[in-house]
Amino acid sequence: MKRERKCFWYFTMFIFLVSGLGLGLSGEEDTFALKGALVHPVTSASIEGATILVKKGKIVALGKDISLPEGIRVVDVRGKEIIPGLVDPHSHIGVFAANDANELPQPIGPENRALDALHLDLPDWMEAVKGGVTTVVTGPGSGERMGGQSVTIKTFGKDLEKRILKESGELKMAVNGVNLSHIPTIQANFLKAREYLKKWERYEAEADKASPPERDLSLEALAKVLKGEEVLRVHVIWANDIISFLKMKDEFGFELQFIHAPEAWKVAEEIAKRKVGVICMPIILSINLPEDLLKGIVTLQRSGVKIAMHSDYPVAPEKWFRLNASLAIRYGLEKEEALKAITINPAEMAKVDTRVGSIEVGKDADLVVLNGPWYEISSTVEKVFVDGILAYDSLREEER
Amino acid sequence: MKNFRRTKLVFNSFLPLSLTLVFFIFCLGREGDRETQLLAIKGGTILTMAGERIEEGVVLIKGKKILAVGKEVEIPEEAAIFDAQGKHVLPGIIDSMTYYGIRPFDLNDMENPVTPENRIIFAYYPFGEFMRGKEGINRDREILSGGVTSVYIAPGDRQVIGGQGAVVKTWAESYDELILREPAALDMTIGDTAKYEMKREAKTPVTRMGISTLIRTNLLQAQEYLRKKKEAEEKEGEEKEKSPLFPRDPRMEALAALLNQEIPARIEADFADDIRTALRIADEFGFKLIIDSGLGAYKLKETLAEKGIPVVLGPPTHPFVQGGEVSMTRELYREMNEYNASELIKAGVLTSLASFGFGFGRFGYATQGRWLLIEAAYLAGFGVPDEEVLKMITINAAQILGVDDRVGSIEAGKDADLIILDGYPLDIKTWVDEVFIDGVNVYSRKGGRK
């Protein structure tokens, strides 16, 4: 008996040891802590000398004095700053290659999915990571009046399925103000979609389902918007087109977001009234924007509009996405608001804020470590974690 | 101790409460400020366009409206005073046909000669320079320097049925307040310009017959649509998913509004024959008609007067509003009569004078309306009395556009849209000194140059 028990115990301990080792091996990736940095969680006050505990790709603890489990890897980040992984709500990264971005001859193409055109092997993704951008919403170009559906995806990760946070979720339209018939056409389509919905609702309600109404993928996509299942994102340039869409929202009640909208600040109050989010300029270094517009970002935010920056990659590089916020600060935007504009705001607009956009317990461990104030041009990104994995380390790069 | 505690209690609750109350009242007061702000423009010669000419009169404004106007108007103590001594005071000028505020590429839908569903309001851009300026509606100094406070804008004249026009102000405090009436009319063209584009594509209309057929066919379809709609509504009873802004079939609804006389048709026609065609079609379908440009209208003055059809005349200096840079075509020239306006007015036709302004490449957008007083002066030399010619760019325009309950004359209850001039209105050297829209001094000539 004694020997059997001993064997049993030895066996059990062996198992534990092995599994412990095993855990320990993956434990290097699995559980670790970042300690000593100035952390900006975004959704709560910044913490000096904080500790972030990461386990299995999630943030499990955040605070100034946190007791850490024994034996875990501690990364010393004293003197550094940590911000959440940046969220770019509008990009075409990975979709633009090989002319797959615009199904142009077809004016209405909401049934097209960017997912089906993603190129994951491009070096572009790493450039985004180096810029601290960990989540992007990427999709087709703005060439069509109603484009296809985008995908919300992490910029790093071995497993594509795991990288994807969301397939689709928005319907994109572009109005470039070149034709008087633009708006009436869009209105007419919404009316058709409304009627399409009604038809299907009636069909569903009927007891004997004789013959179903004809399916129309394009109207279905619009119907999703009408039902509130998807956000309508409109690329808009001129202020009067912004008004036109706000009126359409008044009428149809859908959720609306504007992209680019270089004149949004001119009608800030109207936008704020309807609680519409704006994914706005500036797009640094690429476009020569007038001073009024750059000051307008501040006007927009102060009027109560939720703003988010974007790169519209490849128009502007993902690598310098952070500097959009810096530029806005230069023109008077408060630092906290500027940081929100590249983290939690875009995350909320993309409806992935349960997972990313801030450093909170339960959220993905997407973290950016900088060697100075996050908004300073002179600060560089040293480390980037995506889902708890060290996706980029500037030291390792130098060694090469 | 007890006393102290009570004091503390009172202090702790009373003070914040009272402060809140004071703050609340203060806020209310600020809110109400704009609505009750009093302004008196006094001392000028007031041409009300409602019959009277008042020397050294007073216009009393409260908030956005005119409260009173006259020689002996009591000015409340708290009113701000604007001295108009030695000046002329007129209602804001109304340009009853222009492409002001519309970017040139928004003017015509080149794919289709009939687009009644297009609404010009979506192309109205009162925001100043692209990507530049401040928040809110732009105070366009160029158009305001001419005293223009309201305009009628519509799709261009290259289509047979271009779409729905709108009456808008040149400035307002908010976007919604800009719109005086929308849709205000359905714009059509009967003439060679409506053919022009189509000729290149060998698509109808190529002839005047084609133009007429297109209009009539579409109206017949609209009649049919109305009939079916009525049937459907009677069947479905209360179930209506129709909203005032976004109708079921926008194209048909626009034409239906015309047939139901909710909006008039504005048909641009110059030759008397084209005007006759317009009259004929209007009779056939029973809609309200306004003739635009009407160079040959004098030939039908009795008919127009009898039927109560107003005419919006183009600028007398360059009357050929149709057609590009060639200002004269031989046939039209022969149709022309310098005394067109004078004859129409004498026959009792309601007429207005509009700029038909258009953008011209690098030279700028359509602000020709700012010279309407000069055009009016020109017309005064062709047999139209001064008072009448001034009415043509104020109250007559307002009546034709259907907004005379709000603008067009200086009368109690109307919008406080006024201009102050430094001399007699019909003198080419006279300038607009001040412009008020909704009681706000939106333009001051000395208030800065470009």
Added chain:
Amino acid sequence: MRKNRNGVLLFIFILILIFPELLPSSEEQEILALKGAKVHTAASPPIPSAVVLIREGKILEVGSKVAIPQGATIIDLEGKEIIPGLIDEHSHIGSYFDVNEFTQPLGPENRALDALNLDDEDWYEALKGGVTTVVTGPGSGERMGGQSVTIKTWGKDPLQRILKESREAKMAVNARDLSHIPSIRKMFYKALEYKDKWEKYEASEKKGAPPEKDLALEALVPVLEGKEKLRLHVHFANDMLTFLRLKDEFGFDLTFIHSSEAYKIAREIAKRKVPVITLPLATRIPVCDEMLLGIKELFEAGVKVSLHTDHPVVHQKLLRLNAGMAIRYGVPEEEALKMVTLNPAQSSKINSRVGSIEKGKDADLVVLNGVWYQPRTRVEMVFVDGTLAYDRANEEKFKEERK
């Protein structure tokens, strides 16, 4: 005998005193007197109540204290105003429209007149507007060379109407294209070479093969020689500066046409005494206030400014309104009048005949029923070469005659 002759002479003398009609008088000696109007001569301050004497199509006398000779036909114009017949230095009135790219060989067998349509109703409208002389020709294609005709808007005989036919060197610069400049300079140098080659050829008594003919360069040669003016269609200030520098270098005679941005470099233009033909394009084209105020700036800088209509961009008849606009935008009244009379006349070198109401010049006069520049004022009469060419009072009769 002597006594008798003296007596006869004395008798004849007394006879003539009593009966001056006995003096031999021919038709041409008939004098027309316009009396009582306010006359703006464009060459002097306005005369409140003047007399203008016209004889043989020319102005005989003008002044406030001019004696009206006996037998003169008097027209009482009290309450009216008289200005010189207006002159438009740049117009396309009477030109057929589709001629922008057509190359008209320049030679004695082709007359500029052939390119004009004199039956065009526009001439009558122009006359009604008070415009009596125009410099007109085909469009502004971007080429060298062109034809223009300086012609009156009315005349009994078409040939009589012409003051001048000229081959003119006309260029248009429309693009902000930097490559334009070196190629233009090159062209000037080439033209000098061309001139040289041909001169040598002519001098050597046409020995050997002649040099190649080049119409464009040929048109430039008289410009370089100072015999002809270079008339440049230009809008942008930088293009104007380019040509001012070329003028500095090659020394030719230059005029700017359209010149939308001239006011921005007013002093540079004034320095070289280059005349400017410019806006305001009446009330048709939405020109911005800055440009309109620029006319005053040009004048104040000392530039000689002429206003034009560029008919049909703005109708020829509106030239007077152009002057009114200039006045509205700050140009002194008499200066604005010069901009549509004397200035274009001087610039086109026809001022010996037209441009002002002065003794010896053509009797081209406009009678108006009020202040000459006000838009409500109407033109009542127009005299061209001393003949009543337009009379508002008898308009119907005139219309009939024209048919």
